[in-house]
Amino acid sequence: xxxxxxxxxKKMAIRRAYxxxxxxxxxxxxxxxxxxxxxxxxxxxxLRRVSPIYQTEPVGPVVQRNFYNIGLxxxxxLTALELLDWCHxxxxxxxxxxxxxxxxxxxDLDIIFYGDQAYDLPRLTVPHPEAANRRFVIQPLLDxxxxxxxxxxxxxxxxxxxxxxxxxxxxxxxxxTI
Numbered sequence: 001x002x003x004x005x006x007x008x009x010k011k012m013a014i015r016r017a018y019x020x021x022x023x024x025x026x027x028x029x030x031x032x033x034x035x036x037x038x039x040x041x042x043x044x045x046x047l048r049r050v051s052p053i054y055q056t057e058p059v060g061p062v063v064q065r066n067f068y069n070i071g072l073x074x075x076x077x078l079t080a081l082e083l084l085d086w087c088h089x090x091x092x093x094x095x096x097x098x099x100x101x102x103x104x105x106x107x108d109l110d111i112i113f114y115g116d117q118a119y120d121l122p123r124l125t126v127p128h129p130e131a132a133n134r135r136f137v138i139q140p141l142l143d144x145x146x147x148x149x150x151x152x153x154x155x156x157x158x159x160x161x162x163x164x165x166x167x168x169x170x171x172x173x174x175x176x177t178i
Contacts, residue, residue, distance in 0.1 A: 018113040019112065021108065032053065048075055052171065111124065
C-alpha cells in the first residue's frame, strides 16, 4: 500500500524506489556525491538510504577502469517515467555521454525497483531486466532495503541465484552522504 501526500488539491502516491548508481570516469567518489546532490534538488524526491561504495569489475567486452557503485533507496511522488527523466537530468549534469554500449561513463543511474510496480515500456523496464545478473546491483541494494522485507527478500534470493562471478569489494574508508 502506498502513502498519500497532499500537493494542493492533488493527492500523490509516495513510492519507494531503488536506484543503482555507478561511475568509472574521473573522480568517481565526487561523481557519486554530485549525483546524489542533484537527485536531492528535486523536491518530489526524498533520499532515504545510501549503501557503502563498492568497487566493481566492469561488465562486458570493453577494457576500462573499475567502477564505483552504490545502491540508493528513495521515496518519491514522481511517476516512474518522471523519475527516469530526472535520472537523465542527473546524468546530463555530470556530462554522461552514451558512446559505447557497456562502456565507460561519468555516471549511470538505473531504476531497479519502483514500488511494487512493473513496467515494460519502450523507455523503461522495471524491475530492471538485468538486475538479477549483476552482483554490483544486488549487494548495494541489499544494504539499503532492510526496512522493505519484500524487496530485501527478493534481492537476497537474487544474490543466492545469480550466476554473476565478477568481483565486488566494499570500500572501507570512503563513502557518500545524503
